[in-house]
Amino acid sequence: MGTLDDMNHLKNKRIRSVADLLQDQFRLSLVHLENVVRGTICGAIRHKLIPTPQNLVTSTPLTTTYESFFGLHPLSQVLDRTNPLTQIVHGRKLSYLGPGGLTGRTASFRIRDIHPSHYGRICPIDTSEGINVGLIGSLAFHARMGYWGSLESPFYDISEKSTGSRLLYLSPDRDEYYMLAAGNSLALNQDIQEEQVVPARYRQEFLTIA
Template sequence: PLIKDEISALIDIYSRLRPGDPPNADNARKLINEMFFDPQHYDLGKVGRYKVNRRLELPAREVGENRALTREDIVAIIQRIIMVNNGQDTPDDIDHLGNRRIRTVGELVQNQFRIGLVRLERVARERTSIVNLEMVTPSALVNIRPVVSAVKEFFGGSQLSQFMDQTNPLAEITNKRRLSAMGPGGLSRERAGFDVRDVHYSHYGRICPIETPEGPNIGL
């Protein structure tokens, strides 16, 4: 059915994103804003903003000016989808390396560190509501354990964290240069099809197809 009013659209989107929670228009508006339009929760990055501007033909905006999505971006994306559906534009090749970006270890640690800081902020806000602010000290409000546990959680339990192969210098270099399509925000071995695992022509001269594990992780 076609939804014409804003409240019904918000409730419909919220029920699809959070099927277990009771739908509410205010919660839906807050969730969508945090997911796409709030710079504290959503960051395209300079490269992402450049790619979005280039693909959607939005050259008037400076690179890195707004690293969250805007209403103009959403409208342009919907227009492109309609054009692709009508055969007026060609869809992007999702397996092409030009449409992918390597997330370095530093960026992954940065994201984990940010999660730890968000937890620290939440704990500090809770403590400020129950203590006497005139008598309180910074050490009583700020506890670094959430940050430490978040970083330890990444290095100790992340899918991308592993011991480095130090058999010889060549094995060490190979291990450092290894790429993975799995991990947070990536693919899983259960839903990765043959096209994702196959060697793409854009890999030639950039990624060695022989350096891939055998078994269910092959090609990933």
């Protein structure tokens, strides 16, 4: 028997970075530049002129496209430079809003809610208030974005056979194969000889292990 996919699980989501958005704008500017070059060539043929590379290729389509993006795009904001901390926090924001995303009036409560796959990846506290609550968040302290746009969180691989601990960055689709315990609990109990009960998470379920 198979299992139904959870649409709110982070393994079914991909982060679109600023580089991805700029890449889309660059593609639009190239299309605009192609139309300008075609129009210039047709005009030169009509007037029996010889176009030069300087007249054919200009930076105007590129500059106008990027000026429009940074000035009018819904996700484009002025960086908060109140202090270094607010500047770092503002640069690590995540948003469900914007073109191709959700809106504050149509997003359901399940999308806004905290999901177990957010553990170690998205801060459960730092979010907007009002209509955008749960739709704008921040990366967790140690989280990073993987190669394919997935959020990765660091974990120490600890087992009875291993003599040391190995740091692993797990994507949301990989951490289901591990039993994840809180790092502070392991640190507090490492010098205690008797068996200890530690809270852990396994396959999106929170439990306690000994």
